[in-house]
């Protein structure tokens with residue numbers, strides 16, 4: 001592409017196509033919905049359209065994630081904006097004949113609000129969407145990610161055109177500084193400052209990298225951006241390159257994300273074919289190339305220095321800083337690394353101005369944040385909210401609350417580096433600094449909700465097992481310290497720990513935090529510290545009373561048969577794999593047969609008996 | 623956790639020839655070790671010790687270095703996979719919804735531990751990290767098929783589909 005006029009021409013042409021009195025049927029092609037077989041729906045829709053000769057009136061578009069993954073596959077029909085969920089291939093006939101041809105919505109596929117029991121027609125009117133504000137995700141679920149023209153029709157590459165033609169690198173950096181954008185990958189470092197440092201480094205070669213390693217197990221924001229709107233990352237990286245004076249970029253992406261890799265590769269190829277990557281972009285003397293590098297599955301490679309070592313083709317071990325990557329990074333050259341979501345905000349900031357961006361959010365955390373809402377919550381999926389939204393709004397309004405009438409216990413943010421937020425802090429406005437103050441952190445945006453059935457000691461142990469497994473082993477505090485910490489935690493969950501062990505754990509946590517080489521070790525004890533801070537009574541219950549209040553830790557639970565409820569049918573005895581159930585000689589009043597009893601010596605706590613007794617419910621966990 | 627296998631190595635001379643051809647090409651390429659190992663894994667499906675030894679000898683590096691990279695990155699497998707690769711997500715979102723129990727049930731039914739393969743090589747079992755389907759948690763996969771929102775009770779029925 002040589003001129004801005006060419007870009008405008010595509011935008012206009014595509015825009016007319018969008019509005020030309022046609023039906024557009026958008027079907028989610030994100031990972032969640034693809035797993036729920038949305039590709040079969042696209043195929044069936046196209047068949048039905050051909051059958052009814054509607055090709056000139058209806059177009060089926062595969063899009064990125066709409067966010068409401070739990071209700072997938074999701075279908076949205078424009079111009080009405082009707083939102084259908086949990087769509088099956090069998091529903092396709094009604095969608096075409098009833099909705100498209102007869103103009104009557106298919107009521108049974110509409111979303112029904114949990115509290116009001118009312119059907120909602122438009123996605124934007126659902127409780128799930130109403131409080132959201134989409135900046136980073138603005139194109140996800142709106143455009144076909146594999147079509148560059150659709151991106152251009154939504155103002156794509158306008159920001160890049162403006163930057164290379166009208167702005168100096170310093171003006172770009174100034175805009176980023178004014179916007180207040182902070183890194184979305186974890187630590188929240190101001191993006192403009194990072195770019196400023198790299199620009200100040202003098203070197204003939206500099207690199208721009210994108211962190212798409214998304215290591216937090218239980219988070220998929222970056223994946224959804226890459227799957228739903230890959231061009232936004234390309235455009236932003238080109239802008240960053242222009243600002244710091246670089247001509248080469250790398251996206252480091254997990255190999256476990258095949259759909260994202262494939263769509264990003266296609267987007268890069270299309271951008272290059274259209275002259276939006278390559279030499280002399282928009283006729284300027286700015287050139288930029290972009291390549292993908294695949295991760296091979298190591299959490300520590302999300303850490304910036306380790307990521308760069310891995311791109312160089314070595315064991316992805318971190319190295320001490322300074323020197324910071326802005327001075328000496330990839331291949332020893334000045335390098336910036338930003339997260340996918342950080343980049344996804346950049347073009348909008350250039351187009352709408354830094355004041356627009358800074359008008360959203362809190363004093364020190366501007367803009368919006370995407371969260372992957374998961375765990376024990378009704379609306380699992382992807383949400384984007386202004387910084388400063390409270391946890392209560394996210395969990396109860398957007399998330400629809402906790403299923404099965406259970407009680408909210410805690411929300412975990414920041415993944416293996418973060419902490420648990422207890423129920424009494426549910427009204428905390430979420431931003432970088434508030435989360436740090438309450439012992440958690442923003443992290444990349446995983447937000448896992450836990451209810452009364454989750455044991456907090458078990459959760460801490462879960463995260464620590466993860467970090468022990470992923471520790472690269474280079475430094476001793478992390479390699480051995482975390483291992484010891486895990487052993488102590490295991491003692492707690494086994495019921496063999498003492499109160500002194502809890503004190504030792506706490507000391508060890510601080511030791512590991514202070515002495516580890518990289519962010520992995522420095523944050524690994526956080527899940528333990530935060531659960532000790534807010535759920536100490538659960539630790540004490542495991543240690544002193546030898547009980548797991550949530551009935552999770554196997555060693556500390558027992559199964560019991562209530563002798564007066566038991567009808568003596570013996571079903572449990574037949575199901576028990578350990579021969580641990582025997583008949584007593586007690587016949588409860590009103591029952592014919594003697595009740596059963598569990599021999600705790602023999603019991604292996606598999607729970608088969610309780611399962612077998614679901615009708616009578618005489619067996620419970622204590 | 624990485625585990626060594628109890629299944630005997632059954633590489634063919636053709637495979638070894640292919641491997642040596644790859645290695646002779648990558649011998650003098652800087653940073654060629656990782657691509658060599660990736661291609662070796664493509665040939666054999668995994669990286670048994672016998673193969674690691676050949677790579678180390680041909681590329682003139684120590685076995686420890688090869689083993690070091692093989693165990694550093696989760697992508698490299700030291701054991702063969704089954705015809706049906708069963709994987710359970712133990713990411714956070716799935717874990718809090720009980721995927722641990724699903725894993726235990728699979729382990730019990732298949733009678734193998736994490737990272738192992740059944741003696742008939744029909745099934746292998748792995749615990750994985752988030753596969754990005756948290757909205758469907760808890761999830762398990764068999765080859766490319768994703769099973770979401772399941773409970774331990776569903777396991778037997780799902781496996782039955784793959785049993786001859």
Ligand SMILES: Cc1cc2nc3c(=O)[nH]c(=O)nc-3n(C[C@H](O)[C@H](O)[C@H](O)COP(=O)(O)O)c2cc1C
Nearest residue numbers: 183184185211214215302303304338339342519520
């Ligand atoms: C152990 C560890 C894992 C990390 N994993 C990721 C990750 O998966 N994705 C990410 O964007 N940042 C991750 N980070 C943060 C990066 O080091 C880096 O700060 C970030 O990518 C910078 O981009 P930002 O300023 O745009 O946030 C990780 C850090 C540590 C210490």
Ligand code: FES
Nearest residue numbers: 711713716752755
């Ligand atoms: S945690 Fe299991 S798919 Fe994300």
